[in-house]
Amino acid sequence: MIRQSDKINLKRLGLNIKKLREAKGLSFRELSYACEIDHSKISKIEKGLINITFTTILQLAKALETTPSELLLTDFD
Amino acid sequence: MIRQSDKINLKRLGLNIKKLREAKGLSFRELSYACEIDHSKISKIEKGLINITFTTILQLAKALETTPSELLLTDFD
DNA sequence: TCATTTGTGGTCTTATTAGGCCACGATAAT
């Protein structure tokens, strides 16, 4: 029952994470080691396939050496 | 299986939301109307009892007339 | 050529959010 606008926003979040990960030159598996999130899950997150929770956002932010606020710094609908 | 540090961070998020809600002089029920989240759930969120998802963060941010990024603008562990 | 790494997507179980409703005691308003 996930809304269309949510799908778009999840993709935007995913792209933001992807951008930050690639800026650090990390592979999914490398980032996975740093935040204890399965590499396949990170892949799904970046593609906007999962509606992640707040704590997952915290994990990613820490591993990417940024803040949760920065992770969500994008235009959402 | 929720970690202790997560509990702390969830409380901090809750306090941040509470602060924004009260700054607008809204009750739980009034905010509930604006974002279509049950008022009892908002109460639990502010007390840090729920690990909300990204889309719920978006809903709250919109209803509080702020950004998701601003909603997470606090020091987390 | 062969081995390694990479991103992707599938499966499965368990834990938990989402979503909704209800009831209560306390507080505030009339």
Place this chain on the structure above:
DNA sequence: ATTATCGTGGCCTAATAAGACCACAAATGA
């Protein structure tokens, strides 16, 4: 005094995130 509103917490079901593992094709490197 009584009515309305407040925050809180309990309950339930359905949906789905979490977490973990596996397999594979394509790209990369030796």
